[in-house]
Amino acid sequence: MQDNFVDIDGIRIRYCDVGGAGRPVLFIHGIAGSLEMWRPQLGQFDPSIRTIALDLPGHGLSDIAPEPQDADIFARFVWHFVNALDIDKVTIVGNSLGGAIGLRMAGMFPGRVTGLLLADAATIGREVFFPFRLMTLPLLGELLNRPGQVAVEQQLKALFHDPGIVTPEIREVVARNVQKPGAGAAFLTTLRRMTGLRGQKTEFVETSHILLRNLRLPCIILHGRQDTVLPVQQALDAAKLVPSASLVVLEECGHTPQIEKPEAFNQYVLQLVEAQAGSGVAGLMA
Numbered sequence: 001m002q003d004n005f006v007d008i009d010g011i012r013i014r015y016c017d018v019g020g021a022g023r024p025v026l027f028i029h030g031i032a033g034s035l036e037m038w039r040p041q042l043g044q045f046d047p048s049i050r051t052i053a054l055d056l057p058g059h060g061l062s063d064i065a066p067e068p069q070d071a072d073i074f075a076r077f078v079w080h081f082v083n084a085l086d087i088d089k090v091t092i093v094g095n096s097l098g099g100a101i102g103l104r105m106a107g108m109f110p111g112r113v114t115g116l117l118l119a120d121a122a123t124i125g126r127e128v129f130f131p132f133r134l135m136t137l138p139l140l141g142e143l144l145n146r147p148g149q150v151a152v153e154q155q156l157k158a159l160f161h162d163p164g165i166v167t168p169e170i171r172e173v174v175a176r177n178v179q180k181p182g183a184g185a186a187f188l189t190t191l192r193r194m195t196g197l198r199g200q201k202t203e204f205v206e207t208s209h210i211l212l213r214n215l216r217l218p219c220i221i222l223h224g225r226q227d228t229v230l231p232v233q234q235a236l237d238a239a240k241l242v243p244s245a246s247l248v249v250l251e252e253c254g255h256t257p258q259i260e261k262p263e264a265f266n267q268y269v270l271q272l273v274e275a276q277a278g279s280g281v282a283g284l285m286a
Helices: 071-084 098-108 128-137 140-144 150-159 168-179 183-194 202-213 234-241 263-273
Strands: 003-008 011-018 026-029 050-054 090-095 112-120 217-226 247-251
Touching: 003 071, 011 071, 011 263, 026 071, 071 098, 090 098, 090 263, 098 112, 098 202, 112 263, 128 140, 128 183, 140 183, 150 168, 168 183, 202 217, 217 234, 217 263, 234 247, 247 263
Parallel strands: 026 050, 026 090, 090 112, 112 217, 217 247
Antiparallel strands: 003 011, 011 050
16 A cells, blocks of 8 residues: 545645546544555455545544544545545445444535445444443543553454454554554544543434435445444444445454455445445345
C-alpha cells in the first residue's frame, strides 16, 4: 500500500487509493483504528474497482482535529474527503465507528451512495464493551487509556475473537496507534461524546434507527457472532428496520470481520458493489 496525503479542512489526512478508474469503494475504520485494518481489502478486487481507505482525523498517521469529533462530525468530514478526490458516487464499507459514519453519510447524500455495508456497526444499539463505558468516567478513563502494553493488549482482545489472527504487523500497527501523541485524548473525547456509563448514547442510537428505516439503497448488515465490543443482537434488530437489507452473521468471528474472515467479507463487498441501485442485495443469511 502506498501512502498518500491530502489537506482537508486544514487537517493533513493519510489515505490509500488502489485500483482503476471504475467503481469506487470507500472503507472507513473504527475508533482507535487506521487504514491498515483494511489491508485484506485494499487492491484485492478486480482492478476496475477502486478501493480507498483513510485514517480519520486523530487516527493512524492523520493529524488530530482541533475540535471534538463524533460520528456526525466525522461523516461531514469524510464527505469533504470524498469531494477532494473528485468522486461523485461511492460504495461505503464501514466497521464499528466507521459503520456509524457510513450510515450518516448515506443519510446526508443518499443519491451519492451506491451501496452500504455495515460491519459490526456502532450506534445501532446501546450495549457496548464494558471497559469503553468505564472510560467515559473522569480520571478513570485517562487511567485505563494510558499508552502502554496494557492498552495494546486490551485493544487486541477487543478486536479479535481468535488471538491467532494477531500477526506481528497487526500488533505493531495497534501499538503505533495507541502511542500516537494526542491520540488517547482524541479517543476519549470521541468516546465520551457518543457513549456514557449506560452504553452508547440514546440520541446517537435513535438517529441511526431513523436513518436505517429510511435507507433505500443496497445494504448489507454484517456482524461477527462472537463480537464482544458490540453484541450481534444489535445487527439482528437493525436488519429488521431496513426495508431491503441483507443480514450476514459470520461464525467464529469477532469485531473485525474484514481481517478475521477476509475471503467471506470480500465476497459480500463484491456482491454489494455489483448490486444495481434500487435492486437490493439478494439473500438474508444468518
